[in-house]
Amino acid sequence: MDAIETLNAAGLNATLDFLGEDVRERDEALRVRDEYFRLLEAIRSRGVRSNVSLKVTAMGLLASEEFAAENVAAIAVEAQKNADPFVRIDMEGSAVVAATLGIFERVRAAHTNVGPVLQAYLKRTPADLEQMLALGARVRLCKGAYGESAEVAHTSMPVIRSAYLRMAEALLSRGNYPAIATHDGRIIEAVKAYVAERAIARDAFEFQMLYGVRPELQRRLVSDGFRVRIYVPYGTHWAGYFYRRIMERRENALFALGSLVRK
Numbered sequence: 001m002d003a004i005e006t007l008n009a010a011g012l013n014a015t016l017d018f019l020g021e022d023v024r025e026r027d028e029a030l031r032v033r034d035e036y037f038r039l040l041e042a043i044r045s046r047g048v049r050s051n052v053s054l055k056v057t058a059m060g061l062l063a064s065e066e067f068a069a070e071n072v073a074a075i076a077v078e079a080q081k082n083a084d085p086f087v088r089i090d091m092e093g094s095a096v097v098a099a100t101l102g103i104f105e106r107v108r109a110a111h112t113n114v115g116p117v118l119q120a121y122l123k124r125t126p127a128d129l130e131q132m133l134a135l136g137a138r139v140r141l142c143k144g145a146y147g148e149s150a151e152v153a154h155t156s157m158p159v160i161r162s163a164y165l166r167m168a169e170a171l172l173s174r175g176n177y178p179a180i181a182t183h184d185g186r187i188i189e190a191v192k193a194y195v196a197e198r199a200i201a202r203d204a205f206e207f208q209m210l211y212g213v214r215p216e217l218q219r220r221l222v223s224d225g226f227r228v229r230i231y232v233p234y235g236t237h238w239a240g241y242f243y244r245r246i247m248e249r250r251e252n253a254l255f256a257l258g259s260l261v262r263k
């Protein structure tokens with residue numbers, strides 16, 4: 001909560017994620033759900049500008065899709081007490097993409113304050129994007145962080161970047177308050193040029209970045225009048241998240257170690 005207050009004071013909004021994934025026991029998934037209830041209460045009582053992000057495999061997807069959907073729905077209901085009631089459903093590995101979108105659609109039929117994530121590296125995503133645009137879903141677009149095979153995912157960065165940009169443009173011109181989640185300066189500049197050309201309002205979308213990554217760029221975008229939301233993960237189950245960050249960029253390991261030493 002202290003970290004979120006500091007971000008808010010710099011004009012940055014947040015989304016909080018309780019770290020954890022691939023939960024197999026129902027009791028454990030219920031504990032994760034209850035942690036989100038406490039988290040939503042803490043956001044309310046501290047009055048910080050933050051919503052929440054969650055993973056369906058932490059909600060019990062591996063036990064049952066129905067059970068995970070019930071847990072996500074319970075969090076969506078609880079979040080409606082908050083000033084920012086939005087609940088983001090993170091996207092995980094390709095094996096659970098269809099189930100994750102299925103859970104999103106099921107929960108959204110009753111609670112509109114939920115939104116999915118689409119990964120530009122997946123070959124299936126252009127079709128998913130059209131479906132999400134037709135639904136009016138509030139989408140976060142990212143490149144994708146899981147080690148995927150060439151059968152299901154693009155593996156070359158220029159191809160991923162151009163797929164990302166095509167989909168970002170579709171979301172910016174036809175979507176519902178999209179989130180452009182990236183630290184990639186080339187994509188950010190292209191998005192800025194696109195919205196300027198089309199006169200798309202700066203409050204019609206937001207940039208999103210990870211806590212601690214390119215903080216000077218985060219603040220520069222805010223001072224240029226863009227909305228920026230920072231993804232802030234917390235908790236003890238940090239290994240999966242940490243591993244994905246290191247696979248993206250070796251310097252992230254040094255950054256994390258430096259933060260530990262400073263503590």
Ligand SMILES: Cc1cc2nc3c(=O)[nH]c(=O)nc-3n(C[C@H](O)[C@H](O)[C@H](O)COP(=O)(O)OP(=O)(O)OC[C@H]3O[C@@H](n4cnc5c(N)ncnc54)[C@H](O)[C@@H]3O)c2cc1C
Nearest residue numbers: 090091117142143144145181182183184185208209210231
């Ligand atoms: C808010 C948010 C939410 C996300 N949610 C999901 C999700 O639900 N599912 C999922 O699969 N993935 C998610 N991701 C991760 C995402 O898919 C990518 O793996 C991750 O963001 C890295 O890709 P990138 O576009 O940021 O740039 P990269 O490809 O990592 O980097 C591109 C360029 O950005 C610059 N850069 C990057 N990092 C730094 C740095 N530390 N310092 C200086 N320059 C830097 C460099 O110029 C680099 O060449 C999320 C990412 C964000 C930001």
